[in-house]
Amino acid sequence: MSAKPRIRLPDSVTIGEIIEIKTLMAHPMETGARRNADGTLVPRLLLHTFEAKFQGKEVFRAALHTGTAANPFISFFMKVPGPGEFEFIWIEDGGGRTIERKTLKTT
C-alpha cells in the first residue's frame, strides 16, 4: 500500500484572510545519478512540477529539480477569495500525475 498525499488546510477561514496550505507527498525523487549495488544507474524519476489550483484557477506552481529531497513537503500562502475547491497536482517524469482535491470552507 503506497501512501496518500497529505493536505493541511486551516479548519476555519474568513474571506480575505491569508492562509498557509501545507502538502506532503511520498516520492523517491530519484536523481538519475545514483548507482545500484551492481553498478547500473538508477533511472531518473523526479516529480518535476507541483501545481495548485483553486476553483480551476492556478494559484501556485513549483518546478522541482534533483536537489529536492525525497518525500517533498511544499507549503504556500494564499489570500482566500471565498469558499471553493483546491486541486493539487504532482507531475512525475514520464507524465504520471497524482491529483488530490480538497474543499475549503469559509465562515
Place this chain on the structure above:
Amino acid sequence: MKNIRNKACAAALVLTSAFAGTGLTQQSGSDSIERELDTYRSMMKSDPWSNPAMLDVDRGEALWKTPAGPNNVSLEQCDLGLGPGKVDGAFAMLPRYFTDADRVMDVEARLLWCMENLQGFDRVKLLTRPHPSAGMPVKDLGAIATYLAYRSNGRSFSATFSHPKEKAALALGETLFFHRTGPMDFACSTCHGESGKRIRLQSLPFLSKPQEARKILGEWPAYRVSTAHVMTMQHRIYDCFWQMRLPEVELGSDVSIALISYLVKQADGGEIKIPGMKR
C-alpha cells in the same frame, strides 16, 4: 589533463595551509557546530507537518483497519495489552508480558504475532528482509508500528516490568547493553555510555542515563532524512548490531526485546512524541 591535475594539486595545497593556520578555531568550533545542528534539527521539528513519517502514520492506520492476509481480517482485534483493538496509550505500556504468546513483546513483536496469528500471514515471509533499504519506504509492519506509537503521543513511557518474565527481559537487556562482544569487541555502551559523543554529525545519547534516554526514546520510530524512510526501534537495533559486526538480530527476537526493555526502562517517564526526525 596533466595541467588540470596540477591545478587541483595547487588548490589542495592552498586549502591545507589555510586549515593549518586555523587549528585552534576548529577545536573551539565544536560548540558552534552543535549550535548549528540544533538550529537544523529545530527547523525540521518546528512544523510536525513537514515530517514525511506522517505519510506512514496514515498508511499504518489504513493497514491496521483494512482486512488482509489469508484470514482476511483487520488487525483491530489485535490485543496490544489493553484489550483487543484498544490502541490509545497501548504503546506507552510496552514492552509487556502477553499470556497468549507466553513471552514479553514490544510493539513490533506483538504486531508480528497478530499478523501471524490473526491474519494468517507466513511468519518466515514477514521476517525476510523486514527492514527497508535506503530510499525505500518502511515495510507495512513498520508503518503500522509507527501509527500505533503515534497514538500514544503526549503520554509517558510507563511499562511496569512487574511480571517475572518482564524482569528477566530487563535483566538480560542490561547485561547485553554492557557486554562487549564480536570481532570489534563492542558493546552498546561503547557508543552510548558517555555524554557528548558523536559519530560524524550524529550525536550519540548516553542511554543508561535516564535524563538522556527520556529525551531520545520517545522520538522513535523516526524519519531518517539520509535514507528517506521511517526507521523503527527494531530496525535501529538491527542496524546497531550490524555496525558492531554482530550476527543479524531478528525482528522480535528475545535479544531485541530485552534491549528495548532496558532502553524503555531507562526512559521511564519520558514523553512520547512520534514521529521523530533524524539525520
